[in-house]
Amino acid sequence: MNAPTTSPDRPDTPSKPHSAHWGVFSAAWKDGVLNVQPHPRDPDPNPLIQNFTNALDHPVRVTAPMVRRGWLERGPGPDASRGRDGYVQVGWDEALDLLAAELQRVKNAHGAQAVFGGSYGWSSAGRFHHAQSQVHRFLNTALGGYVRSVNSYSAGASAVILPHVLGSMDDVARRNVTWEQIVAHTDVVLAFGGMALKNSRVASGGISRHIERESMRQAAARGCRFINISPLASDFPLDAHAEWVQAVPGTDVALMLALVHELVINDWHDKAFLAEFCEGWDEFEAYLLGRVDGHAKNAGWASALCGLPASKIVEMARRLPGKRVLVTVAHSLQRAEHGEQPVWMAAVLAAALGQLGLPGGGYAYALGTLAHYGKRSNAVPVASLPQGVNGVKDFIPVARIADMLLHPGQPFDYNGKRMRYPHIRLAYWAGGNPFHHHQDLKRLTQAFATLDTFVVHEIGWTATARHADIVLPCTMTLEREDIGGAPTDPLLVAMHRIAAPNGQARDDYDIFADLSERLGARAAFTEGRNSGEWLRHLYEKTRAALQEKGLDAPSFDAFWERGELVLPQQDDDGGILRAFRNDPAGKPLPTPSGKVQISSETIAGFGYADCPGHPAWLPPRYAPTARHPLYLVANQPATRLHSQFDFGAHSVSQKRQGREVCTLHPQDAAARGIAEGDIVRLFNERGACLASAALSTGIMQGVAQLPTGAWYDPVHDADGNVTLCGHGNPNILTRDVGTSSLAQGCSGQLTTIQIERHDGVLPAIRTFEAPQPLRIST
Numbered sequence: 147m148n149a150p151t152t153s154p155d156r157p158d159t160p161s162k163p164h165s166a167h168w169g170v171f172s173a174a175w176k177d178g179v180l181n182v183q184p185h186p187r188d189p190d191p192n193p194l195i196q197n198f199t200n201a202l203d204h205p206v207r208v209t210a211p212m213v214r215r216g217w218l219e220r221g222p223g224p225d226a227s228r229g230r231d232g233y234v235q236v237g238w239d240e241a242l243d244l245l246a247a248e249l250q251r252v253k254n255a256h257g258a259q260a261v262f263g264g265s266y267g268w269s270s271a272g273r274f275h276h277a278q279s280q281v282h283r284f285l286n287t288a289l290g291g292y293v294r295s296v297n298s299y300s301a302g303a304s305a306v307i308l309p310h311v312l313g314s315m316d317d318v319a320r321r322n323v324t325w326e327q328i329v330a331h332t333d334v335v336l337a338f339g340g341m342a343l344k345n346s347r348v349a350s351g352g353i354s355r356h357i358e359r360e361s362m363r364q365a366a367a368r369g370c371r372f373i374n375i376s377p378l379a380s381d382f383p384l385d386a387h388a389e390w391v392q393a394v395p396g397t398d399v400a401l402m403l404a405l406v407h408e409l410v411i412n413d414w415h416d417k418a419f420l421a422e423f424c425e426g427w428d429e430f431e432a433y434l435l436g437r438v439d440g441h442a443k444n445a446g447w448a449s450a451l452c453g454l455p456a457s458k459i460v461e462m463a464r465r466l467p468g469k470r471v472l473v474t475v476a477h478s479l480q481r482a483e484h485g486e487q488p489v490w491m492a493a494v495l496a497a498a499l500g501q502l503g504l505p506g507g508g509y510a511y512a513l514g515t516l517a518h519y520g521k522r523s524n525a526v527p528v529a530s531l532p533q534g535v536n537g538v539k540d541f542i543p544v545a546r547i548a549d550m551l552l553h554p555g556q557p558f559d560y561n562g563k564r565m566r567y568p569h570i571r572l573a574y575w576a577g578g579n580p581f582h583h584h585q586d587l588k589r590l591t592q593a594f595a596t597l598d599t600f601v602v603h604e605i606g607w608t609a610t611a612r613h614a615d616i617v618l619p620c621t622m623t624l625e626r627e628d629i630g631g632a633p634t635d636p637l638l639v640a641m642h643r644i645a646a647p648n649g650q651a652r653d654d655y656d657i658f659a660d661l662s663e664r665l666g667a668r669a670a671f672t673e674g675r676n677s678g679e680w681l682r683h684l685y686e687k688t689r690a691a692l693q694e695k696g697l698d699a700p701s702f703d704a705f706w707e708r709g710e711l712v713l714p715q716q717d718d719d720g721g722i723l724r725a726f727r728n729d730p731a732g733k734p735l736p737t738p739s740g741k742v743q744i745s746s747e748t749i750a751g752f753g754y755a756d757c758p759g760h761p762a763w764l765p766p767r768y769a770p771t772a773r774h775p776l777y778l779v780a781n782q783p784a785t786r787l788h789s790q791f792d793f794g795a796h797s798v799s800q801k802r803q804g805r806e807v808c809t810l811h812p813q814d815a816a817a818r819g820i821a822e823g824d825i826v827r828l829f830n831e832r833g834a835c836l837a838s839a840a841l842s843t844g845i846m847q848g849v850a851q852l853p854t855g856a857w858y859d860p861v862h863d864a865d866g867n868v869t870l871c872g873h874g875n876p877n878i879l880t881r882d883v884g885t886s887s888l889a890q891g892c893s894g895q896l897t898t899i900q901i902e903r904h905d906g907v908l909p910a911i912r913t914f915e916a917p918q919p920l921r922i923s924t
């Protein structure tokens with residue numbers, strides 16, 4: 147269905163600044179059309195900003211509070227009809243009265259530990275209206291707390307393994323090697339998972355200048371070689387002149403082991419560095435050389451696993467010694483079974499080359515996967531909403547949501563601890579889309595069916611909203627004033643209001659303020675401020691820090707008038723790895739030994755078979771089979787951020803027959819009688835979805851790629867069972883298992899499938915149509 151591209155009722159407006167996770171821009175209404183222009187100093191603007199042009203008045207916006215019929219008629223309680231039920235439109239007062247009473251009931255009957263408020267998701271870029279901060283602050287101040295989630299879908303495995311072996315995620319990913327250093331110093335960038343520009347064009351909180359493309363171009367022009375180890379050629383832009391190395395997905399650790407093996411048998415490894423800066427090399431080397439299991443992890447051994455000729459692996463290793471080598475690992479590699487291993491093993495490879503801590507060398511985990519990385523840090527803080535104190539201690543690793551809801555009270559392992567899943571009665575989501583981010587969506591539906599009550603604030607009728615009991619319409623970013631800023635971007639943006647709210651939508655903040663009132667906690671939640679007063683209050687921290695440094699420190703009004711403020715940044719000092727290299731005794735790493743942990747007694751002590759005491763090749767439990775012979779790469783979409791504005795003009799323009807595009811190799815297509823543009827059915831033991839086939843030699847044979855983010859559009863059979871997603875959401879296919887007992891991270895990047903041409907009836911796409919209320923309660 148086509149969305150309107152004009153809004154005749156919108157008056158003309160002057161151009162005003164605003165910001166999104168994907169770029170800084172200005173927007174103006176002219177003749178009912180919203181014109182969106184990138185920031186004039188952005189060298190490589192992100193086309194995602196065009197998703198805003200038709201978003202404000204799109205028919206899929208939630209325009210009034212809605213309550214699910216079954217919940218309204220039967221009251222709170224487990225209900226398998228979530229996702230298929232109709233909605234009753236209610237007034238704001240009725241909605242908030244019902245919700246406040248239900249929050250009070252759950253708290254009185256079961257305590258705040260029966261409320262799940264993790265509310266994972268990216269929401270919008272403004273720092274005050276950041277929905278997670280809002281919902282967390284509300285639950286803390288008005289309810290006494292909530293069960294939270296830890297870590298992210300981005301970096302679930304690396305956030306847990308890195309502190310054991312090197313340092314915190316922020317230190318290893320954010321404050322480390324910069325693009326400036328690569329341009330000036332690096333000879334070889336060995337990029338596992340590539341450095342796709344689509345990804346590095348995004349940063350939480352906003353990004354004003356997209357410099358990655360030009361940095362790659364300049365580095366390549368100086369002679370730096372980028373090596374793209376990935377199933378997709380497009381994981382580097384042409385500007386980088388990258389060499390494409392096609393290794394079987396999920397086998398990067400085998401390749402890294404073989405590279406280190408080649409270094410060791412030729413005596414090319416940096417023994418002095420390993421002795422002085424690292425702990426546990428000997429134990430690892432015994433494994434590497436096969437003294438433990440009788441298998442040397444050499445090029446021949448790895449060749450059989452990763453599908454590269456042994457000679458190619460040897461040649462790759464030969465090109466490394468004596469060069470300034472930077473190893474990078476995309477987040478994608480660790481969003482997979484045993485995802486901890488490539489993150490750890492890459493650090494060992496960089497250590498064996500003796501490169502950790504050198505300018506432009508060593509290991510920069512996740513560089514190239516987000517615009518946060520490879521940048522200088524700001525020297526002053528930017529606004530953030532204080533979240534208050536959470537009185538509940540229970541938490542889950544974020545991707546264990548369905549396990550928690552389906553198995554209350556059951557034990558699970560996490561980072562050396564044996565924990566139990568809490569029993570959740572009410573889940574509250576604002577600013578995230580679990581039917582985008584989670585795996586095995588049919589299982590997720592069963593999990594949400596166990597709740598007494600599911601509350602969602604949304605701007606649009608996502609599948610998450612369609613599974614909720616109470617759906618509250620919230621404003622989208624263009625309808626609010628906010629401050630945009632990120633710790634690694636020098637531009638603080640005065641995000642002006644571009645449009646009046648659609649329908650009855652209200653700010654998350656105002657919704658929570660009125661709910662707090664009903665729960666007797668308004669003053670605690672608002673501290674007596676309205677949102678305009680909060681912006682001034684939060685800006686003051688930045689202003690005071692600027693003033694303290696003797697820098698230009700404009701008043702809030704002056705900042706608002708200017709529309710932006712350039713913040714000072716710190717020196718490009720290489721972070722903790724450089725400091726450690728320069729002064730190992732004085733600046734030890736924050737690990738048990740103070741050194742790089744090539745092996746870890748701590749991790750070994752946990753006794754996990756799926757995460758041993760040094761990085762190792764662990765054979766996949768879920769490799770391709772005769773029935774499901776293809777790997778599916780379910781990666782980040784190029785046309786939107788996750789599921790946000792999938793109904794937006796740019797995202798929709800890239801779909802075919804309204805469906806998401808699945809890329810596969812011409813030979814894999816030919817073997818299945820599939821031609822360019824055919825609608826195909828992707829399926830496995832968990833589910834199926836439709837997509838439009840695109841044939842390309844830029845994808846490895848044996849691999850298909852379907853990005854995430856198409857809104858889940860389930861088709862039901864007569865018994866109410868989901869037969870497939872007609873739109874192309876890959877998470878109906880992915881497996882809902884943790885990366886390992888250590889981190890329990892999301893493993894959604896890779897799964898195994900079969901593909902066939904779909905000659906049957908094409909279901910209509912209904913996901914961009916709002917459900918019509920069954921009735922309007924007055």
Ligand SMILES: Nc1nc2c(c(=O)[nH]1)N[C@H]1C(S)=C(S)[C@@H](COP(=O)(O)OP(=O)(O)OC[C@H]3O[C@@H](n4cnc5c(=O)[nH]c(N)nc54)[C@H](O)[C@@H]3O)O[C@H]1N2
Nearest residue numbers: 267268269299300576577578579583603780788789790894
């Ligand atoms: N198979 C597979 N699955 C994946 C991934 C993968 O690679 N493969 N990637 C994973 C990763 S890394 C991530 S980070 C997650 C992303 O998962 P999410 O962050 O949950 O995805 P988004 O689509 O960004 O969800 C944000 C939601 O917030 C809503 N929203 C926007 N602004 C506001 C607001 O002001 N208020 C409120 N209340 N709501 C608002 C949007 O409409 C949208 O529905 O997905 C993960 N899932």
Ligand SMILES: Nc1nc2c(c(=O)[nH]1)N[C@H]1C(S)=C(S)[C@@H](COP(=O)(O)OP(=O)(O)OC[C@H]3O[C@@H](n4cnc5c(=O)[nH]c(N)nc54)[C@H](O)[C@@H]3O)O[C@H]1N2
Nearest residue numbers: 300339344345375378395396476477478515781782787788
């Ligand atoms: N346009 C856009 N940009 C985004 C996002 C978005 O949704 N849209 N999301 C943002 C977020 S929240 C995050 S966390 C980052 C995520 O960053 P990533 O998780 O790194 O991004 P992906 O695109 O999922 O994966 C990068 C590439 O890794 C390759 N790959 C997959 N499996 C393997 C493997 O086993 N081995 C190797 N060597 N390569 C493999 C795939 O070809 C894939 O294109 O992206 C951010 N940037």
Ligand SMILES: [Mo]
Nearest residue numbers: 298299300301
């Ligand atoms: Mo992410």
